[in-house]
Amino acid sequence: MNEATSISTTDAPPPPRVEGTDALVRVRDLKMHFPVTEGAFVSRVVAHVKAVDGIDFDIRRGETLGLVGESGCGKTTTGRCILQLENATDGEIWFDGQDLNRLNKVEMRPLRQRIQVIFQDPYSSLNPRMKIGQIIAEPMMVHGIIDEADERDARVRELLDLCGLNPKFADRYPHEMSGGQRQRVGIARALAVNPEFIICDEAVSALDVSIQAQVINLLEDLRDEFDLTYLFISHDLSVVHHLCHRVAVMYLGHIVELAETEELFRNPLHPYTQALLEAVPIPDPTVEKARAHQIIKGEIPSPINPPPGCVFHPRCPMSVDGCSVNMPAFREATPGHWVACTEV
Amino acid sequence: MTKLLEINNLKTQFFTSAGVVQAVDGITYDVAPGETVAVVGESGCGKSVSAMSILRLIPDPPGKIVDGSIMFDGKDLLSLSDAEMREIRGRDIGMIFQEPMTSLNPVLTVERQLTETLEEHLDVTREAARARALELLNLVGISEPERRLKQYPHHLSGGMRQRVMIAMALACEPKLIIADEPTTALDVTIQAQILELMKDLTRKLGVAMIIITHNLGVVARYADRVNVMYAGRIIESGSAEQIYHDPKHPYTLALLQSVPRFDHTRGEKLKPVIGQPPDLTKLDDGCSFRPRCAFATEQCAQAKPPLEAVQEGHISACWEKSNVGLEESAA
Ligand SMILES: Nc1ncnc2c1ncn2[C@@H]1O[C@H](COP(=O)(O)OP(=O)(O)OP(=O)(O)O)[C@@H](O)[C@H]1O
Ligand SMILES: Nc1ncnc2c1ncn2[C@@H]1O[C@H](COP(=O)(O)OP(=O)(O)OP(=O)(O)O)[C@@H](O)[C@H]1O
Numbered sequence: 016m017n018e019a020t021s022i023s024t025t026d027a028p029p030p031p032r033v034e035g036t037d038a039l040v041r042v043r044d045l046k047m048h049f050p051v052t053e054g055a056f057v058s059r060v061v062a063h064v065k066a067v068d069g070i071d072f073d074i075r076r077g078e079t080l081g082l083v084g085e086s087g088c089g090k091t092t093t094g095r096c097i098l099q100l101e102n103a104t105d106g107e108i109w110f111d112g113q114d115l116n117r118l119n120k121v122e123m124r125p126l127r128q129r130i131q132v133i134f135q136d137p138y139s140s141l142n143p144r145m146k147i148g149q150i151i152a153e154p155m156m157v158h159g160i161i162d163e164a165d166e167r168d169a170r171v172r173e174l175l176d177l178c179g180l181n182p183k184f185a186d187r188y189p190h191e192m193s194g195g196q197r198q199r200v201g202i203a204r205a206l207a208v209n210p211e212f213i214i215c216d217e218a219v220s221a222l223d224v225s226i227q228a229q230v231i232n233l234l235e236d237l238r239d240e241f242d243l244t245y246l247f248i249s250h251d252l253s254v255v256h257h258l259c260h261r262v263a264v265m266y267l268g269h270i271v272e273l274a275e276t277e278e279l280f281r282n283p284l285h286p287y288t289q290a291l292l293e294a295v296p297i298p299d300p301t302v303e304k305a306r307a308h309q310i311i312k313g314e315i316p317s318p319i320n321p322p323p324g325c326v327f328h329p330r331c332p333m334s335v336d337g338c339s340v341n342m343p344a345f346r347e348a349t350p351g352h353w354v355a356c357t358e359v
Numbered sequence: 360m361t362k363l364l365e366i367n368n369l370k371t372q373f374f375t376s377a378g379v380v381q382a383v384d385g386i387t388y389d390v391a392p393g394e395t396v397a398v399v400g401e402s403g404c405g406k407s408v409s410a411m412s413i414l415r416l417i418p419d420p421p422g423k424i425v426d427g428s429i430m431f432d433g434k435d436l437l438s439l440s441d442a443e444m445r446e447i448r449g450r451d452i453g454m455i456f457q458e459p460m461t462s463l464n465p466v467l468t469v470e471r472q473l474t475e476t477l478e479e480h481l482d483v484t485r486e487a488a489r490a491r492a493l494e495l496l497n498l499v500g501i502s503e504p505e506r507r508l509k510q511y512p513h514h515l516s517g518g519m520r521q522r523v524m525i526a527m528a529l530a531c532e533p534k535l536i537i538a539d540e541p542t543t544a545l546d547v548t549i550q551a552q553i554l555e556l557m558k559d560l561t562r563k564l565g566v567a568m569i570i571i572t573h574n575l576g577v578v579a580r581y582a583d584r585v586n587v588m589y590a591g592r593i594i595e596s597g598s599a600e601q602i603y604h605d606p607k608h609p610y611t612l613a614l615l616q617s618v619p620r621f622d623h624t625r626g627e628k629l630k631p632v633i634g635q636p637p638d639l640t641k642l643d644d645g646c647s648f649r650p651r652c653a654f655a656t657e658q659c660a661q662a663k664p665p666l667e668a669v670q671e672g673h674i675s676a677c678w679e680k681s682n683v684g685l686e687e688s689a690a
């Protein structure tokens with residue numbers, strides 16, 4: 016780790032988020048502060064982007080946890096930290112009983128196979144010079160899953176079929192496929208190594224609505240068939256509502272609310288969650304005409320200079336004096352429903 | 360009421376090495392003063408090309424408006440000279456595009472972008488233009504407008520750039536605004552701010568709007584009327600209520616059923632539109648939707664169904680339209 020380690024940590028250890036020991040993933044006080052440097056030859060750190068600033072959550076085995084929030088709030092960074100693509104500034108990431116932040120490369124290797132990712136952009140995440148079959152076979156070779164070439168080809172065809180693609184597509188190149196088909200290739204590649212946990216980062220966001228529905232159904236079917244656990248990152252609340260068991264709402268590097276999906280959508284406690292839900296238009300003109308449209312003002316502040324106290328207070332319709340001083344504790348307001356706000 | 364815009368049998372094609380792309384294949388619709396008309400449909404169905412055709416901004420070659428007429432405010436846009444058309448763009452018709460960075464000039468300050476438009480179209484002094492620019496920034500809800508006038512586009516956030524775009528579109532008090540995916544790149548809370556602002560302004564100033572979007576929620580919230588496009592044609596048109604509560608085209612029905620809604624109970628499977636959109640260089644005589652359609656019959660392969668009324672103000676292009684409906688599909 017680097018100079019960013021000097022940033023102060025919170026005093027008390029955070030409480031567990033899921034009772035019992037059925038959590039496959041456990042994130043504790045995770046921080047990712049990116050240094051901002053200045054100067055070409057002798058660069059020095061002038062500030063930090065507090066992309067993720069102390070978050071806690073658990074994901075149960077077989078559960079889909081939704082992570083929602085607006086652009087730049089730290090969703091992708093959270094996923095990248097779990098994948099060990101970023102060197103977290105602070106905090107713990109437990110996967111099946113092991114703290115990933117403390118493992119070395121060799122120890123991490125077998126875990127990489129168990130944790131896979133599906134990205135947003137189905138085009139840029141596939142190598143344009145490789146055939147679809149090679150793209151899907153590659154992770155099997157890297158992890159030494161199937162050494163026999165014939166067996167591997169058979170497995171590729173099986174995976175294509177599983178993802179609703181014609182096995183003949185193995186001989187095609189990514190540019191010969193539609194966006195929805197490419198996204199299915201990304202899913203097939205992630206499944207190739209039999210993972211237990213998949214991070215879906217805006218996996219359906221770039222797709223047209225009708226194709227989006229196909230891919231959502233596929234993710235659901237695969238989850239049921241293989242007992243997969245998902246971290247489903249998305250800014251689309253309707254999709255998250257459809258697919259996730261529980262939802263965490265992020266704002267400017269913090270999780271401000273976490274609850275069972277139905278509870279969160281029916282009874283949002285945090286003023287930011289409420290504003291977010293009100294801002295999403297519902298595809299029904301009658302419902303829309305009857306809805307109150309209270310729109311929150313202002314823009315999302317920069318994570319380099321987050322507001323003091325509660326990061327949401329400058330835009331918050333409920334803020335009181337204390338909100339600009341103390342960061343509210345993340346507390347369990349009702350069983351299983353966590354919120355970081357003193358006014359609810 | 361007299362119409363502000365009347366589009367009749369508009370056809371726009373692209374002549375490419377792969378063949379003739381029938382991007383817009385004979386669309387007819389009109390827009391009344393102050394009305395908000397939404398255009399929806401799958402990616403590649405011709406929404407942007409139809410809007411660009413109204414503005415006569417189709418790149419030629421390879422594109423060409425090959426048939427039809429566009430009457431705007433008593434003028435036949437397709438017979439105007441390029442100079443006359445430039446006058447209308449930016450003055451009588453304002454434009455808002457998805458990515459403001461490509462439409463704002465990166466080397467001009469916000470003030471200069473606005474005053475340039477004003478000076479080009481209206482006979483105003485530099486001073487008056489500057490005062491108007493300030494007024495516009497206030498109107499679109501930009502804080503510290505004095506300071507913002509001196510900034511360049513890259514100093515602004517995405518939401519603020521989109522507000523500047525709206526200010527530019529409104530600068531000359533247009534009668535019509537064409538907005539192509541105006542909020543797609545923005546966050547939901549900022550999207551809501553911008554759309555609320557646009558709705559407010561269209562109401563207050565009586566401006567008509569054509570809004571192109573793939574977001575069915577946005578359409579439900581803001582549109583008076585909805586045109587559903589498929590493969591270059593309008594296949595259904597009606598009030599927002601008619602389209603959402605009583606769709607009479609299988610594609611509209613499928614589209615509505617494929618989107619998840621968070622005000623509905625969870626647990627139901629989504630019903631995707633199966634198959635792929637057609638190749639617009641290889642359209643045949645039949646209905647373009649029939650390979651994906653649950654209602655298709657033999658008749659659908661023979662001829663394209665005409666747009667016909669199913670109700671007052673509600674039209675659908677489907678041979679089986681009397682069998683299509685939300686209830687039938689639920690049963
Ligand atoms: N490598 C990096 N160096 C510096 N800053 C970074 C880096 N990666 C991300 N950031 C910053 O961290 C913040 C969080 O970014 P992140 O990509 O996690 O957001 P996000 O929630 O995924 O947003 P989006 O919805 O736009 O994908 C942003 O302000 C971003 O600019
Ligand atoms: N310059 C061009 N040359 C050739 N074909 C073109 C050109 N511009 C557009 N097209 C084609 O015209 C058709 C309609 O495109 P258009 O941009 O109107 O789609 P759209 O409905 O706006 O889609 P999206 O939702 O993806 O923006 C597409 O098939 C597209 O490939």
Ligand SMILES: [Mg+2]
Pocket residue numbers: 090091092
């Ligand atoms: Mg992201």
Ligand SMILES: [Mg+2]
Pocket residue numbers: 406407408539
């Ligand atoms: Mg378009």
